[in-house]
Amino acid sequence: MQYNFDQVVSRRDTHCVKWDFSKKQCEGKYIIPMSIADMDFETVPEVKKAIIQRANQGIYGYTKVNEGYYESIMNWMMKRHSWELKKDWIVVSSGVVPAINNIIKAFTHPGDKVILQSPVYYPFYKAIVRNGCAIVDNPLKFVQGKYYMDFKDLEHKLKHPRVKLLILCSPHNPVGRVWTGEELRKLGEMCIKNNVLIVSDEIHSDLVYKNYKHIPLAAISNDIRENSIICTAPSKTFNLAGLQVSNIIIPKDKLRREYIIQLENAAALSINLFGMIACETAYKYGEGWLDQLIDYLYENKEVVKKYVGERIPKLKIIEPEGTYLLWIDCRELGMNGMELKDFMLTRAKIQFNEGFTFGKSGEGFERMNIACPRDVLREALGRIEEAVNNL
Structure with a gap:
């Protein structure tokens, strides 16, 4: 079975921490949250079916x-x-x-x-x-x-x-x-x-x-x-x-x-x-779904590496061997942790996890969640490119 990870599923107004409780708008433009480590993909279909079936029992x-x-x-x-x-x-x-x-x-x-x-x-x-x-x-x-x-x-x-x-x-x-x-x-x-x-x-x-x-x-x-x-x-x-x-x-x-x-x-x-x-x-029942997910995440990772390498050279991607999280070296921008946070939020309209929250050695880095449909990922990259290259 083929799974569609390109499908964009709205998570707004679903009690979602990432989408509903992040800063929603900045100068009229919605923030793209790429922070909290959950995915913007529907889970394994059999899981959804099993939960619905049990919920219908009503007790x-x-x-x-x-x-x-x-x-x-x-x-x-x-x-x-x-x-x-x-x-x-x-x-x-x-x-x-x-x-x-x-x-x-x-x-x-x-x-x-x-x-x-x-x-x-x-x-x-x-x-x-x-x-x-x-x-x-x-x-x-x-x-x-x-x-x-x-x-x-x-x-x-x-x-x-x-x-x-x-x-x-x-x-x-x-x-x-x-x-x-x-x-x-x-x-x-x-x-x-x-x-x-x-x-x-x-x-x-x-x-x-x-x-x-x-x-x-x-x-x-x-x-x-x-x-x-x-x-x-x-x-x-x-x-x-x-x-x-x-x-x-x-x-x-x-x-x-x-x-x-x-x-x-x-x-x-x-x-x-x-x-x-x-x-x-x-x-x-989730092994086939997971195998396709990993392939999709791998391609997302490659898209980010290529885009950043060619169009946002001030940023450096640390090659991940696992997880759907990218660790990005932003130190060349010359900002401290809070300045970098404010820049990404207000100028790029992206919400990351700030590197300094992971310890002192994370100062100047950002953690980016790439477990999202590719169209969302490309939109985010375009925003980052515009903000960084217009400094």
């Missing part, structure tokens, strides 16, 4: 996941990532960000430290601070247009006795790196050596471009598996974020028990009915 009482739900996750992970899971490892959650908050609460005490690798997904910072911990930054190295882990700096910071967790973003948001097996093994072994638990956010793991392969951290070795918590969800893959469902995979029994106790204390052990249905259905 929305208390529910619980069944065997089919767990089987769909295990089958998906084996088929897409060659990772064999056990049902008992899977703990449902309303989302990866709530899960990370509960993980921090379960495995740290106020005053403990948590390592991040900036520039990185900004809710991580809030999760650490709101749970009374201190952020330890292990910034990625930016070398000739590509980001790498700084293992020398990491080795030093892991030794602090109050460092209890490291939050890994794999694939990395916003820089788009898909970490290699060698990088993951080195990171995992260093954390084991220093008794630091790894929380791996792998929510973008299904969105990887050709010639790259996502490797689940817990699949690297048995030792690393026992020292890791893997956060997964169908939300980025199939555009289901509003249904609030994720699956947290914890192979080690002791860690899983401690995490579940925290969920019980927070009364957070259930998930949304329609999220449950969507997750199982997407993993069962």
